Amino acid sequence: MISGTCLCGVLRYELDGPLRGLLHCHCSRCRKHHGAPFASFTRVAEHQLRWLSGQDQLIEGPAAGRTRRSCQGCGAVAPVELGEEQLVPAGNLQGELGLSGGEHMFAGSRPEWHVLADGLPQHEAAPPGWTAEAERPTVPGGPLPLMEGVVPGSCLCGAVTFAMSGAPARWMQCHCSRCRRARSAAHGSNMFYPAAQFSWRSGRELVRSYRPPEAARFTTSFCSLCGGAAPTERENVPFVLVPAALLDTSPGGRPDAYIFVASKAEWFTVPDDMPQFAELPPR
Ligand SMILES: [Zn+2]
Ligand SMILES: [Zn+2]
Ligand SMILES: [Zn+2]
Numbered sequence: 001m002i003s004g005t006c007l008c009g010v011l012r013y014e015l016d017g018p019l020r021g022l023l024h025c026h027c028s029r030c031r032k033h034h035g036a037p038f039a040s041f042t043r044v045a046e047h048q049l050r051w052l053s054g055q056d057q058l059i060e061g062p063a064a065g066r067t068r069r070s071c072q073g074c075g076a077v078a079p080v081e082l083g084e085e086q087l088v089p090a091g092n093l094q095g096e097l098g099l100s101g102g103e104h105m106f107a108g109s110r111p112e113w114h115v116l117a118d119g120l121p122q123h124e125a126a127p128p129g130w131t132a133e134a135e136r137p138t139v140p141g142g143p144l145p146l147m148e149g150v151v152p153g154s155c156l157c158g159a160v161t162f163a164m165s166g167a168p169a170r171w172m173q174c175h176c177s178r179c180r181r182a183r184s185a186a187h188g189s190n191m192f193y194p195a196a197q198f199s200w201r202s203g204r205e206l207v208r209s210y211r212p213p214e215a216a217r218f219t220t221s222f223c224s225l226c227g228g229a230a231p232t233e234r235e236n237v238p239f240v241l242v243p244a245a246l247l248d249t250s251p252g253g254r255p256d257a258y259i260f261v262a263s264k265a266e267w268f269t270v271p272d273d274m275p276q277f278a279e280l281p282p283r
Contacts, residue, residue, distance in 0.1 A: 002095035004088065006076035007181040007220060008210055011054035013079065015044055015088065022090060022102025022267060023127070024120075024186075026110040032156040033061070033068050034077055035222075035229020035243035036185035037114050037173070040090040040268070042099060049079060049086045059227035061156060068156070070227025074210040074220060077184035077227075089184035090267060099267040103127060113244070113254045118271035152201075153246040156228030160203035162242075167253060168193050169239060172281075173274070176260035178212065182220035183229070186268040189244040189255060198231070198240040207231070257281055 002015040020043040030039035061068040069078040079088040108124035168191040179188035211219040221232040232241040262278040
């Protein structure tokens with residue numbers, strides 16, 4: 001038995017095996033929807049998925065291209081029909097998955113800070129036989145006029161926009177189980193900007209946040225219109241967490257490290273020589 005849950009527990013479903021492999025999608029829409037450097041999906045036939053709860057508590061994003069659905073409670077990505085199959089985010093699954101490796105798709109769309117060195121097959125765009133929409137630029141209304149050194153970011157639908165100046169204080173690729181379930185992905189890529197370097201440009205009132213009751217600090221945020229990831233700003237915390245996937249231009253530099261690698265998904269192999277820490281890095 002394979003079970004799927006979002007971070008807040010509203011979305012619950014079961015899958016019957018066997019699962020149809022792994023596809024790691026680097027398209028800009030998946031990155032913005034998940035708030036992760038790439039999305040990892042498995043596929044099953046329609047009858048292999050059973051919803052237990054939450055099917056009526058979904059945000060359905062603007063219908064550009066294929067349907068995208070997210071949990072109203074925490075923003076995690078929900079399974080969705082694609083042709084005769086269900087596309088299921090692997091980051092939300094537990095049980096005997098029997099998954100490993102996989103193939104990269106839309107690898108040509110990934111940001112330049114994301115190095116792909118895991119030796120898996122790569123498709124620059126869609127794999128052969130894939131019926132989903134082609135990649136299109138997602139910056140709504142074109143690039144925004146910004147000063148040099150200022151990096152703009154936006155959610156999947158473009159209603160939430162913001163900007164950062166200078167470099168982040170920390171930039172961590174996090175494998176903790178909360179990031180995996182909130183981002184519905186192998187790992188998050190979380191930039192921590194000093195609050196003074198971050199500003200909202202639009203849609204701040206559309207951002208919803210979820211903090212698990214047992215969590216001291218962990219909070220995830222999403223756009224209430226599209227369900228896509230959004231920055232997390234908290235009272236009395238001097239840093240704003242910005243998912244790197246939301247940036248619309250290059251921030252320069254690369255992430256600092258992989259963290260909470262002891263909690264990583266068993267189907268995921270850390271692909272490069274960036275420093276790794278079992279949990280948090282030393283201060
Ligand atoms: Zn949820
Ligand atoms: Zn995609
Ligand atoms: Zn949005």
